[in-house]
Amino acid sequence: MTEAERHAAFMARIERGEKIEASDWMPAEYRITLVKFMQMHALSEIMGALPEKEWVPRAPTLARKLSLMAKVQDEMGHGQLILRVAEDLAAPLGKTREDLVEELFTGVAKFHNVFHMPAPTWADCGIIGWLVDGAAVVSQAALLDSSYGPYARVLQRVCAEEGFHIQHGESICLALAEGTPAQRQMLQEALNRWWEALLLFFGPAETNSASATILLKYRFRTKTNEDLRQKFFTKYVPRIWSLGLTLPDPDFRWDEAQGRWIYTAPDWSKLKEIARNQGPLSQYRLGLRRMSYEQARWVREALLGKVVA
């Protein structure tokens, strides 16, 4: 077969809805785009542990301390699961885990914009667990049908565990919503603070980026950013309102005629800053991650048991 024929046969497989496996022939473009996408997802889970772990030492009850620890542990676990899939696919490119992680520090690999944001109060923890994880579930559900088999399979496990995360987050938010005036206020302020980040989470409505086009072409991802954002609103806004909380967007409403939620667009240019790791806490969090990773190089070397002189 010529390269073109192979490519055509591969696209036919994709169009038939077949699953691609790690050892299958695939165009270089597919492999490279996929590795990048999964690398970003994995690194986002790993970086995503950082905002919440800030609150473990300060969690206000023993039960919350435990629950939050378990949730953060899960995020690291998801990072591990997805990273392993990325590693296996990247191996023929000569890339190892070390390479994939170091690209985070050089800025070649990005991590999700939502994890560049500050979490200054306990209530932020609740909002993250409930709504950020909620957004992640909406967006991950669209990946469950991904053409890449190993990724689709690992996401089933990830999505199952996210269910617990949302319950955990809801539990914190419900306690605050039903608590003292100060607790309610803390919750409302946290929501106000995170609202823009939640809009930005799904990315801009119209994206003509090369990689977004590729992702849809190869059925790696099957929904658009706006589809997902609307789905998120439908799922969570009624619940937010039911707690007596308000959105910091006075124009937010359901439009019956259009069959969609109308919202004030966030400042999309913030995504550019974040992509350059110039978001509010980008450098701080990368600093933590880099410091711990580099300081522990000697530990990883010891695990591989080089000879003691």
Next chain:
Amino acid sequence: MSEEKPLFNVYEVFVQKDHGSPHVWVGSVDAGSPDDALLMARENFLRRETAVSIWVVRQQDVHRTDYEDRDFFARESDKQYRMLSGYNKSNAEKWRKYKKSLLDLEKDFVKD
């Protein structure tokens, strides 16, 4: 000091949840040795499940069929002879016959 970067081995992890179940693949870990892999596997894969056994196997020791070689799995000739569905209908027809005659017999025996 060598500039070599640590290169972990990949271990595929199989978990047996109880003695009535077989080992099932759950994922893989980067580890320096089989013992480390077993130690990591417990928390990486069994936080919410109980189990009685974990196996770890180095990824390169797993031998596999080729997905593209679909003919490896081809079954064209009729294998009804070793399936339940190959017998259900024909056996059932015969049993109905015998069941009927058994009923008739009973009618003869149950006299008064």
Next chain:
Amino acid sequence: MNEQILVELLYQLADDELVAGHRASEWLGLAPHFEEDIAFASIAQDEIGHATAFYRLLEELGQGKADDLAFLRPAAERRNAVLLERPNGAGTYLENPAFDWGFTVARALVYDLFDTVRLEVLTRSAYEPLAQLAAKIRREERYHLLHHTTWFKRLATGTDESRRRLQAGLERVWPEVGGLFALGFVPTGDIFPATITDLVDRWTAELSPLFDSVGLAWPSGQIMRPPVGLDGRRGQHASDLEELLATMSEVYRTAPGAAW
């Protein structure tokens, strides 16, 4: 049964596990290897879980609500060993966490081995609820000990550097190890049927062969008994504990008694 002695003992147990688990939880997201981050987090959770169980026994004895006991008691009332309150390294978990894995492994091993020995004694306590709880907890400790022993061996035999760093960790740990074995206001008796010597001897009998097996010299100097310097079991603590407690109770104190 002398309830005062029982309460003292329970505070030692609860405070040890709370402080140990809290320090361990600072490593979340920062551990040297991703798979290990996940494994280590389970051990931290187990410790907080054990602390919770001990605080609940104290609650049953009328000492107050478990969360209040964990979050509100001042440093001078705490009964944890000082070794456990020491930071994981330079910096804090929020600012420049220059955490020391060699120290962490050394501390985790000596503490968990001590805890294993102590739990066995507790299974023979005259206070039945404590004996039963200890029996349960002992089974979880098996994995902890296996984990820490494995790491000890890996670092001791891995590379020259890892061996050096483990030794440095042991050197930092050793002067305060004695504080684990101190019994404070708990005399040997039917509530706690062992002496300090029993504990130290059993712990040494387990740990010394491990050092031999990897060719590490047993650190010189006797395990201090009673401890020289700060005796956590008598409420003597470093400023480290005050900082730890200030962080731990920061949110709780904004509304103690509120539901969180």
